[in-house]
Amino acid sequence: MRSFLCTMLALSLATAAAATPAEIDAAFKASDAQVAADSEVRIVRFQSIMTGEFPRRQDGVAFKPAGRVLLPAGSDPILGSEPAPYITEIHSNSDGKGGFTDTGSIRFAGGELRFTAVYPTRNIETPLPGMRTTAMVEKVTGGTGAFEGASGYIMQFSTIDGDGFRTTLNGILFVRKMP
The missing domain is CATH 2.40.480.10 (Allene oxide cyclase-like)
Incomplete structure (x- = not known):
């Protein structure tokens, strides 16, 4: 849960720092993969x-x-x-x-x-x-x-x-x- 919250914070900071759409997409993919890592x-x-x-x-x-x-x-x-x-x-x-x-x-x-x-x-x-x-x-x-x-x-x-x-x-x- 802690890593998920850290990823969400990073997403928020990336968005606030005018990240490119590709950077935002990569952050979402990394977050999604992390959340679903131990799931079917x-x-x-x-x-x-x-x-x-x-x-x-x-x-x-x-x-x-x-x-x-x-x-x-x-x-x-x-x-x-x-x-x-x-x-x-x-x-x-x-x-x-x-x-x-x-x-x-x-x-x-x-x-x-x-x-x-x-x-x-x-x-x-x-x-x-x-x-x-x-x-x-x-x-x-x-x-x-x-x-x-x-x-x-x-x-x-x-x-x-x-x-x-x-x-x-x-x-x-x-x-x-x-x-």
């Missing part, structure tokens, strides 16, 4: 962008957005390489108060990652005509392949313009160590 679980952090088009949502009906997921170079192999087509299926359900929750999955190179929204969200108009935005916290509920038994969270930030979307995903996953 490892930490996978990722940031990606999903772009594409989707059909209009219908309450309780699954829809499959079409697009690509862009991952930065050096991403974990279970996520895949850039740019990669993704397969996703989302079930959107109204909360009866103007909001909605999503449950779905994303197929990465290592298998399918399943998620469900933690709380309802809604599309919000932006200052740009015809553009809406939304933010959602998704809880990872497992998956297949390398994601079997996975847990964690994904933050999703989207802009929607007509039928097109651009979504930024920031995730932290806890997955089994690969043999």
Whole structure:
């Protein structure tokens, strides 16, 4: 625990000292490896962008957005390489108060990652005509392949313009160590 706290302090100091993104990424990787050293679980952090088009949502009906997921170079192999087509299926359900929750999955190179929204969200108009935005916290509920038994969270930030979307995903996953 002490070494973890020291690493977190070093991360804070590195960030405060205007460290480069590569230095911050290296500090996170070192901290994550140290925390998970004696565990059967490892930490996978990722940031990606999903772009594409989707059909209009219908309450309780699954829809499959079409697009690509862009991952930065050096991403974990279970996520895949850039740019990669993704397969996703989302079930959107109204909360009866103007909001909605999503449950779905994303197929990465290592298998399918399943998620469900933690709380309802809604599309919000932006200052740009015809553009809406939304933010959602998704809880990872497992998956297949390398994601079997996975847990964690994904933050999703989207802009929607007509039928097109651009979504930024920031995730932290806890997955089994690969043999």
